[in-house]
Amino acid sequence: MTWVYAVTLLILLISLIVGVWRVIQGPRLADRLLAAQLFGTTGVAVLLLLAELQSLPAARDTALVLALLAMLAAVAFVSRVWKVRPDSEDRP
Amino acid sequence: MNLLIDFTLLIGILAIALTCLISRSLFRSVVFFILLGLMLAIGWIRLGAPDIALAEAAIGAGITGVLLLDTLGHLKKTGNLENDEPAPGRKRLILAIVSSFTLVGLLLWAVFNQPTPAINIHLLVTEAMPESGVSHPITAVLLNFRSYDTLLEVGVLVLAVLVGLALQTDQQAQDSLPGLPNPLLHACLTLLIPAMLITSMYLLWAGADRPGGAFQAGAMLAAAFILLHISGIKLSSQVSHRMMQAGLLLGFGVFLAVATSSLIGGRPLLTYPEGGAGMLILLIELALTLSIGLILLSLFTIANSPPHHKDQGGDHGH
Amino acid sequence: MTLLMILQSILLISGALMFLVGSIGLVRFPDTYTRIHALTKADNVGLGLIVIGLIPASFSVLVTLKILLIWLLVMLASALSGHLVAWEARAQQVPLKPSEGESSKETFSKRELSTKESSDEPSD
The missing domain is CATH 1.20.58 (Methane Monooxygenase Hydroxylase; Chain G, domain 1)
Incomplete structure (x- = not known):
């Protein structure tokens, strides 16, 4: 069973590397951020697998923390970076 | 594989x-x-x-x-956001590369040539675990065996916040950035914030016998505060300024009180009474969690003082 | 290898492949809106498959509940961040990729949108 976990992990890591391309490429800020979002989800999957592979239950807690903080970057990006312009006003 | x-x-x-x-x-x-x-x-x-x-x-x-x-x-x-900074000169680049490789080399050398410690710390910790009041070795080290390190670390955090507060020039530094008036976000917050608070307490509680503890719990609490802050819900409008300040100092205060109270009983500084260690550690960690949460939040709230006067002619309004 | 293990392997591997598909979608799709689609759907299915595949691994009710909770939270986060990015992209009139014969500006001008010009310049 171990090798199944390992293969799954490897595919996930490869998918991370594929995702990096979008961060580098952009072209918009939002595209980069979306790639970061994908990384968050993949990271959760990787941690859950590692919890099983290394029999380290605390990895699940780390995954829980990541899952809870996953949207923080998106909210911060939209409210702090993207929306902001020198004379911004709130839209309805 | x-x-x-x-x-x-x-x-x-x-x-x-x-x-x-x-x-x-x-x-x-x-x-x-x-x-x-x-x-x-x-x-x-x-x-x-x-x-x-x-x-x-x-x-x-x-x-x-x-x-x-x-x-x-x-x-x-x-x-002030300029994307096109001039590239660093070639000389500086070479210097940076050489110095970082030297540092890496030195670190590698240090790793491979570490002296064997005179005392077996592993063994000492394992032997002393029963008296520590907790069953997770890292928590035992952080809050019992080497609690002076942690005390000083928290002191540094508090100092950093004090410096931040001192640098805050404007008397009413309002956050100049907008929140996010998105209905779905605010609906999700009612689900997420309680989940984050519960997780924070879970991490604190887990610290006694599993990985976790005050720093992780405090970070989680801070994340909940920060999520509220960047969504446009200001904690400072719910809680008075004095309460916030008290909260910032609470962790350090409780820690210091427990640390020095042992002197009254004639024991050395920073030791716990027999049998009461677990309870006292929990008390300290609870106070620390709240303070660390607020300290991390204050990184967002106190740094928002308006820009200096030199770019007053810019297009931002006060 | 028991039947359960084979099932588990299929779930895990296909979950990971869903992630790969999501990443490829993120790279290949032409504009921000379609990329949101690739991201928020493929990943959550992928994570779901992996979570279900992991349940029998060392079965306990609490662990099962915890990883299911993690999955739910990730879905919530993904849905919300996808929504926020799309919401703001629409408000800032990020163009759709023009399909043949129709320009993206037209598609947008048909809708009632706030009329600020897009300030989301490509950043480099």
């Missing part, structure tokens, strides 16, 4: 760190920094250090990333 995974992870971490540094666009660097935090958390798990992984996931991938994004927003707002 394990080797392949570790190797991929290692290459990934190095490549992301490098891209983060050499990227010209600040925003791209920030995204890579967040990714780096994530990869490092996975790396720490691979190394079997879940305590650090938890802290890295919460602080490295979560809070620091948001702090950097917040900074970018402020730079953009004041028109």
Whole structure:
């Protein structure tokens, strides 16, 4: 069973590397951020697998923390970076 | 197979760190920094250090990333965001490369030539565990065996906040950035914030016998506060200024009180009474969690003083 | 290898492949809106498959509940961040990829949108 976990992990890591391309490429800020979002989800999957592979239950807690903080970057990006312009006003 | 995974992870971490540094666009660097935090958390798990992984996931991938994004927003707002910095000169680049390789070399040398310690710390900790009041060795070290380190660390955090408060020039520094008036977000917050608070308490409680503890719990609490803050719900409008200040100091105060109270009983500084260690550690950690949460939040709230007068002619309004 | 293990392997591997598909979608799709689609759907299915595949691995009710909770939280986060990015992209009139014969500006001008010009310049 171990090798199944390992293969799954490897595919996930490869998918991370594929995702990096979008961060580098952009072209918009939002595209980069979306790639970061994908990384968050993949990271959760990787941690859950590692919890099983290394029999380290605390990895699940780390995954829980990541899952809870996953949207923080998106909210911060939209409210702090993207929306902001020198004379911004709130839209309805 | 394990080797392949570790190797991929290692290459990934190095490549992301490098891209983060050499990227010209600040925003791209920030995204890579967040990714780096994530990869490092996975790396720490691979190394079997879940305590650090938890802290890295919460602080490295979560809070620091948001702090950097917040900074970018402020730079953009004041028109100080310049993407096209001049590239560093060749001489400086060479100097940087040489010095960093020297540092890496020295560190490697230090790793391979570590002296064997005169005392077996592992054994000492294991032997002393029953008297520590907790059953997770890292918590025992942080809050019992070497609690003076932790006390001083918290002192440093409090000092940093005090300096921040002192630098806050404007008497009414209002947050100049807008919140996010999105109905779906605010509906989700009612679900998420309680989940984050419960997780924070869970991490605190877990610290007694599993990876977790005050720092991780405090980071989680801070994340909840920060999420509210960047969504446009200000904690400072709900709680009075004095209460906030008291909360900031509470952790350090409680820790210091417990540390010195042992002197009254004639015991040395920073020791716990027989049998009461567990309870006192929990009390300290509870206070620390709240204070760390507020301290991390204050990184966002007190740094918002308006820009200096030299760019007053810019297009931002007060 | 028991039947359960084979099932588990299929779930795990196909979950990981869903992630790969999501990443490829993120790279290949032409504009921000379609990329949101690739991201928020493929990943959550992928994570779901992996979570279900992991349940029998070392079965306990609490662990099962915890990883299911993690899955739910990730779905919530993904849905919300996808929504936020799309919401703001629409408000800032990020163009759709023009399909043949129709320009993206037209598609947008048909809708009632706030009329600020897009300030989301490509950043480099």
